[in-house]
Amino acid sequence: MRVVLKLGTSVLTAGTDRLHRPRLVDLMRGLAAVRAAGHEAVLVTSGAVLAGWEALGFPPRDRTLAEKQLLAAVGQGRLMHTYAQLADLYGLPVAQVLLTADDFRDRTRYLNARTTLDACLARGVMPIINENDAVALEQIKVGDNDTLSAFVANLTEADLLVILTDAPGLYTADPRSDPAATLIPVVERVTPDVWARAGGAGSHRGTGGMHTKIQAAEIATRAGTPVVIAPGDAPDALVRIVGGEAIGTRFLAAGTRLEARKRWILAEIAAGRVLLDDGAARAVRERGGSLLPAGITQVEGSFRRGHTIRLIDPGGHEIARGLTRYASADLTRIAGRHSREIEGLLGFTYGPEAVHRDDLVRL
Numbered sequence: 001m002r003v004v005l006k007l008g009t010s011v012l013t014a015g016t017d018r019l020h021r022p023r024l025v026d027l028m029r030g031l032a033a034v035r036a037a038g039h040e041a042v043l044v045t046s047g048a049v050l051a052g053w054e055a056l057g058f059p060p061r062d063r064t065l066a067e068k069q070l071l072a073a074v075g076q077g078r079l080m081h082t083y084a085q086l087a088d089l090y091g092l093p094v095a096q097v098l099l100t101a102d103d104f105r106d107r108t109r110y111l112n113a114r115t116t117l118d119a120c121l122a123r124g125v126m127p128i129i130n131e132n133d134a135v136a137l138e139q140i141k142v143g144d145n146d147t148l149s150a151f152v153a154n155l156t157e158a159d160l161l162v163i164l165t166d167a168p169g170l171y172t173a174d175p176r177s178d179p180a181a182t183l184i185p186v187v188e189r190v191t192p193d194v195w196a197r198a199g200g201a202g203s204h205r206g207t208g209g210m211h212t213k214i215q216a217a218e219i220a221t222r223a224g225t226p227v228v229i230a231p232g233d234a235p236d237a238l239v240r241i242v243g244g245e246a247i248g249t250r251f252l253a254a255g256t257r258l259e260a261r262k263r264w265i266l267a268e269i270a271a272g273r274v275l276l277d278d279g280a281a282r283a284v285r286e287r288g289g290s291l292l293p294a295g296i297t298q299v300e301g302s303f304r305r306g307h308t309i310r311l312i313d314p315g316g317h318e319i320a321r322g323l324t325r326y327a328s329a330d331l332t333r334i335a336g337r338h339s340r341e342i343e344g345l346l347g348f349t350y351g352p353e354a355v356h357r358d359d360l361v362r363l
Ligand SMILES: Nc1ncnc2c1ncn2[C@@H]1O[C@H](COP(=O)(O)OP(=O)(O)O)[C@@H](O)[C@H]1O
Pocket: 007, 008, 009, 010, 011, 164, 165, 166, 167, 168, 169, 170, 171, 172, 173, 174, 175, 176, 197, 198, 199, 200, 201, 202, 203, 205, 206, 207, 208, 209, 210, 211
């Protein structure tokens, strides 16, 4: 199972004013245990601004944008250093990946980020992700790490997104203002009624409160990833949740991830076409195989890596649609050639497939 874990500032501080080291040790132990059980883990963490604040001697709280970016720039390195040290205790290699909204909007950057994260996971390295606050102007930011974690869950096609926070889950109303509020254990679908339950950020440091968590749940579940919002102070919360225990609030996925992905590919406007030879057409049509450059006889249209293209058989019929791993100019140069020639011809490679079978929808 591939799990994305989001840790909010409220969890990292454990109700204090600083990064709470014992809490961080507990959380890292949980991540190591999940990994030891054979799962893959991706961490999305907040806390950079807080760590910067901690380092610079606590300047006043009403911060300008420049100050916040400064604090994040100071704090991110320190936050990462702390994580790396703790991960070392468990022999867990980690990587820092800082993303922002453009990395999800721009297809090339999106695919490059995905390549990096895939490479990390393939090598047993745990990515530790935050928003690149120091360069992301307020208007072009994802803006909150709940939403960022949902984007990361989609990017990595995670099987589960766990958002740990300082509330026990989604309550019928903000428990801080309504003592009669009760936990909602399962949300089958994010309806207006669910939205109505969300109050703002509870702690003075948290960014979005329950609102952004529900938004994250909606984004991830729509793409086929279930989401659990649970209390960060529950002992071994992550291990137990991954083990299937009902803690906090579980948002059920709307359909499978594959269905969502296929819908998405089909909804894209195709930017070009490739004509396939007989063997390639058969491999795609009958076996749902990947399309290799060797099976392409002609490339039509102008498209970039990651764009949707049509796959056309020798009879002129469109047999599939998929996301190309190579831009049209590059594909033209490697069409008809063996995959091992790609690097020699282009000077780089994005892998042996022109369209990988996971990125392909047969029609
Ligand atoms: N319906 C609700 N159920 C639970 N918590 C809620 C609800 N509405 C608002 N909240 C508040 O959201 C807070 C968690 O969000 P936030 O402070 O942004 O934490 P984080 O730093 O983990 O993102 C809780 O402390 C809680 O007071």
